[in-house]
Amino acid sequence: MRKFLVILILAVLGFYLFEAFSGLGLGFPRFEHGVKDYYLDKTVSELHVANTVTSIVVSFRGFDTLGEVTVLFLAVSALGSVLYKRRHDVGSRSILFASSGIVRSGSKLLFPAIILLGVYIFIHGHLTPGGGFQGGAIIATGFLLMLLAYENFRVSHHVLSYVESLAGIIFVVIGLLGFIDGGTFLQNFLPSGILNELFSGGVIGIIYVMVGFKVAAELTGLIYSVLHEKD
Numbered sequence: 416m417r418k419f420l421v422i423l424i425l426a427v428l429g430f431y432l433f434e435a436f437s438g439l440g441l442g443f444p445r446f447e448h449g450v451k452d453y454y455l456d457k458t459v460s461e462l463h464v465a466n467t468v469t470s471i472v473v474s475f476r477g478f479d480t481l482g483e484v485t486v487l488f489l490a491v492s493a494l495g496s497v498l499y500k501r502r503h504d505v506g507s508r509s510i511l512f513a514s515s516g517i518v519r520s521g522s523k524l525l526f527p528a529i530i531l532l533g534v535y536i537f538i539h540g541h542l543t544p545g546g547g548f549q550g551g552a553i554i555a556t557g558f559l560l561m562l563l564a565y566e567n568f569r570v571s572h573h574v575l576s577y578v579e580s581l582a583g584i585i586f587v588v589i590g591l592l593g594f595i596d597g598g599t600f601l602q603n604f605l606p607s608g609i610l611n612e613l614f615s616g617g618v619i620g621i622i623y624v625m626v627g628f629k630v631a632a633e634l635t636g637l638i639y640s641v642l643h644e645k646d
Contacts, residue, residue: 450475463607464616469541473619473626477601480622481586484629488579491633495640522564529557537627541616547626554627555634562642570639575632582629589618589625 458470472480536543537550561568593602601618608615 459610461607462603462616462619463610464541464619465611466541466543469546469619469623470616472546473622474601474603477590477622480626481590484583484626487630487633488583491637494637519564522560526557526561529560530554533557533627533631537623538620539613540623541619542611542613547623548630550627551630552634554631555638558635559638562639570635572636572639575636579629579632582625582632586622586625586629589622
């Protein structure tokens with residue numbers, strides 16, 4: 416019965432994938448002068464986004480971005496599964512700045528500032544250079560600093576899992592909502608707002624926030640697993 420259900424699901428998925436790709440007209444140019452002019456025009460006129468790179472990454476090629484965060488998730492999951500047993504066998508871990516009270520105090524002061532900077536970058540990704548990947552990496556760097564400075568600093572894998580899963584689910588749900596009124600996956604369905612304002616770009620800002628949380632959770636979990644690996 417289980418094999419039958421798997422075959423049925425794969426058959427249905429294969430049918431819809433074939434139907435979708437067969438209607439794309441692969442090999443035939445859809446734009447006379449390429450896509451660059453289309454991207455530049457639609458970014459400002461329709462999406463009202465100041466950062467053209469962001470509109471391409473999250474909107475026009477948002478499916479690629481979903482694939483990239485999925486690859487990151489698979490890589491972190493694979494490493495975590497390899498280190499899982501050894502991580503639970505190890506007791507205390509070594510720390511880098513154990514003898515420096517100044518560095519530990521400085522780390523405590525810098526940690527909230529680093530988190531705030533990362534959040535600022537992925538919230539304003541559609542307005543300034545930066546975005547979800549950069550902001551998430553900065554947040555993970557803040558946790559790395561605390562893990563290196565304090566022996567008793569701990570990170571909850573359960574919380575990281577919930578954050579990563581929720582961010583990924585919201586990303587996909589926003590993409591599916593693009594099908595409203597005959598649209599496409601990840602198509603904008605919210606008001607575009609006013610150019611250069613924080614609440615602009617429709618779903619782009621929301622997606623980048625989700626990417627930021629997802630990347631931050633995955634990289635932090637990866638760092639925590641590596642630091643707790645048994646020698």
